[in-house]
Amino acid sequence: MSAIMDPTGQSSRQVADGLALAERRPGLSGATVGLLENGKQNARLFLEEVAGVLRERYGVGDVTLRRKEIFSAPAPPELVDQMSAESDVVVIGVGDCGSCSAAAIADGVLFERHGTPAAVICSDAFKATADAMAQVQDAPGYHYITTAHPVAGLSPEQVRGRAEQVAAEVAGVLAAAASRQAA
Amino acid sequence: MAAESDAAREAEPDPDLAREAIEYCYDHDWTDGLPVVPASREIVDRFLAATDRSADQVLWRMDHLGRECTVQTAAINAAMAGCRPEYFPIVLAAWDAVMRDRAAKGGGWQSTSGPAPLIVINGPIRNELAINCTGGIFAGGFRPNATIPRALGLMLRNAFGVVPHVFDQTTQGIPGRWAICFGENEEESPWEPLATEMGLEPDTDGVSVTLTRTYEFVDNRHTQDPEQVLWDFADTISRTGVMIFRSQSAGIVFCPEHAQMLAAGGYSKQDVKDWLIEHVGRPESALRRAGKDGVAQGGAGVRSASEAERVPADEFSRFLPGRESVPIIVAGARNAGISMVFRVFGEWSNTSVAIERRPSPVAAVGAGQGGEG
Numbered sequence: 406m407s408a409i410m411d412p413t414g415q416s417s418r419q420v421a422d423g424l425a426l427a428e429r430r431p432g433l434s435g436a437t438v439g440l441l442e443n444g445k446q447n448a449r450l451f452l453e454e455v456a457g458v459l460r461e462r463y464g465v466g467d468v469t470l471r472r473k474e475i476f477s478a479p480a481p482p483e484l485v486d487q488m489s490a491e492s493d494v495v496v497i498g499v500g501d502c503g504s505c506s507a508a509a510i511a512d513g514v515l516f517e518r519h520g521t522p523a524a525v526i527c528s529d530a531f532k533a534t535a536d537a538m539a540q541v542q543d544a545p546g547y548h549y550i551t552t553a554h555p556v557a558g559l560s561p562e563q564v565r566g567r568a569e570q571v572a573a574e575v576a577g578v579l580a581a582a583a584s585r586q587a588a
Numbered sequence: 589m590a591a592e593s594d595a596a597r598e599a600e601p602d603p604d605l606a607r608e609a610i611e612y613c614y615d616h617d618w619t620d621g622l623p624v625v626p627a628s629r630e631i632v633d634r635f636l637a638a639t640d641r642s643a644d645q646v647l648w649r650m651d652h653l654g655r656e657c658t659v660q661t662a663a664i665n666a667a668m669a670g671c672r673p674e675y676f677p678i679v680l681a682a683w684d685a686v687m688r689d690r691a692a693k694g695g696g697w698q699s700t701s702g703p704a705p706l707i708v709i710n711g712p713i714r715n716e717l718a719i720n721c722t723g724g725i726f727a728g729g730f731r732p733n734a735t736i737p738r739a740l741g742l743m744l745r746n747a748f749g750v751v752p753h754v755f756d757q758t759t760q761g762i763p764g765r766w767a768i769c770f771g772e773n774e775e776e777s778p779w780e781p782l783a784t785e786m787g788l789e790p791d792t793d794g795v796s797v798t799l800t801r802t803y804e805f806v807d808n809r810h811t812q813d814p815e816q817v818l819w820d821f822a823d824t825i826s827r828t829g830v831m832i833f834r835s836q837s838a839g840i841v842f843c844p845e846h847a848q849m850l851a852a853g854g855y856s857k858q859d860v861k862d863w864l865i866e867h868v869g870r871p872e873s874a875l876r877r878a879g880k881d882g883v884a885q886g887g888a889g890v891r892s893a894s895e896a897e898r899v900p901a902d903e904f905s906r907f908l909p910g911r912e913s914v915p916i917i918v919a920g921a922r923n924a925g926i927s928m929v930f931r932v933f934g935e936w937s938n939t940s941v942a943i944e945r946r947p948s949p950v951a952a953v954g955a956g957q958g959g960e961g
Contacts, residue, residue, distance in 0.1 A: 407628045407629055407630065408628070408629070409609060409612055409613070409626045409627065409628070410626075410627045410628065410629060410632055410664045411616075411664070412618050412627070412661060412664045412665045412668055412742065412746035412747065413618070413661070413746045413747060413749070414655070414656065414657060414658060414661040414746075414747050415655075444887065446884075446890060446892065475694060476695070477694040477695025477696075477698070477699075478652055478694060478695065479651075479652050502695075502699065502700055502757070503695065503698040503699045503700045503755075503756070503757025503758070504694065504695020504696075504698035504699055504757075505695065506757075507652070507695075507698060507755060508652060508695065511652055531757060533753055533754055534698065534754060534755055534757050537754045537755055538652075538653075538755075541652075541653055541654050541749075542654075
């Protein structure tokens with residue numbers, strides 16, 4: 406009698422302690438915002454529109470847009486360092502394909518571990534892969550923001566509408582008590 | 589008499605035990621849906637004896653998934669796929685070859701496209717291991733052709749955890765995703781073998797792999813004019829459905845009849861590529877009609893519907909950017925003019941990987957198994 410061999414190579418895998426989120430500022434007023442776009446169709450516009458709403462309603466400060474060169478992989482450490490140095494909070498997106506949705510979640514976790522609050526926006530068609538990536542990153546249950554699929558084919562007006570829809574949740578994820586600034 | 593039948597009974601495998609072991613693998617979610625062959629230490633050691641690589645050597649690591657595959661894990665999966673130990677060097681070379689593909693290194697395996705590896709084998713190993721190169725290369729029925737690609741699929745699933753509906757986000761995929769593997773029909777090809785074209789020494793055992801998205805036949809057997817046949821291929825290759833980027837890559841698995849007709853008409857493999865590069869494409873109006881006339885700046889140039897006409901409607905857009913985007917292989921039976929166009933997912937590395945064999949131990953294992961062939 407011999408044993409059936411395990412084909413996963415997983416028997417000795419170490420599991421870390423889960424994710425402790427970065428410390429939140431009380432509100433977003435004056436906070437500098439980094440946008441990490443993945444090059445997918447409409448991603449840049451979506452993030453810029455979200456930033457526009459954050460500026461208008463929550464009074465955020467300077468906004469810096471950065472692009473991830475390889476959408477399917479997590480952001481390189483230099484980019485995470487750079488964005489963490491120049492921004493108080495980051496918004497990441499838009500997860501709109503098999504690999505880039507998972508990678509966006511990995512990015513969010515990377516920034517949190519780096520001490521920078523992050524909000525990840527992902528199409529709702531990719532929840533399963535996003536949740537699985539959170540598990541892989543030892544951050545089960547990691548909270549991200551979803552928007553209805555698809556994103557790529559939307560008109561600029563539709564993208565603006567979507568940004569409006571998610572902005573409050575993005576603000577809520579980025580700050581402890583993000584409240585609408587008095588106009 | 590009684591002793592003899594007892595011995596015969598003893599030698600016969602127990603189907604209930606086999607079934608139980610197979611169900612054990614299903615229970616652990618280690619299969620691609622079909623039954624796998626449960627792997628024991630003993631059989632895995634025979635796979636490991638077929639390669640010079642050490643069992644704990646890491647073949648590949650996917651950092652973003654926190655997973656890796658060692659030579660031993662590959663051996664377990666190859667055994668489970670139904671490979672014989674002597675196929676294992678091909679599995680290892682095929683893995684190395686597919687991972688030269690930029691898309692495979694990135695997120696290709698997680699892609700909504702659900703690409704399939706196309707595995708082409710060259711050299712004497714084809715005949716030694718009875719790898720099908722002729723009739724029915726896409727149609728199944730041959731153990732190495734069926735089990736070598738399946739081994740890659742199981743490695744991806746089990747070792748890297750890329751499982752359908754989770755990290756594998758394939759929208760529809762393609763039929764036979766893990767079943768596309770054959771030898772080139774070098775004996776009936778008028779041209780040099782693919783592995784030789786890609787720089788390996790002639791008669792070297794080599795494997796070439798690219799990721800593909802679909803396969804479409806071209807049936808043309810009633811003309812003597814090679815150029816008419818080429819026009820027929822150009823029409824199939826030129827459809828707009830595949831145009832997601834500025835340009836595309838399409839290969840052809842020529843049946844011997846088409847390849848020989850083209851060669852007799854004076855076409856080398858490179859001539860065929862050049863002819864196709866010149867003639868494959870569509871007028872801009874066809875792209876505009878399909879909402880693909882816009883081309884993004886930078887990167888691969890993602891296509892989308894553009895608001896204004898970008899170029900004149902009657903201007904001809906060529907789709908194939910260069911010879912490296914038109915892989916050509918010869919395989920199948922020499923009994924009809926039926927060839928296959930395939931679509932490369934991304935860009936093929938345009939390389940072949942030499943298959944590293946360990947002749948003596950493998951031969952001994954083969955002999956020990958009673959010379960099945």
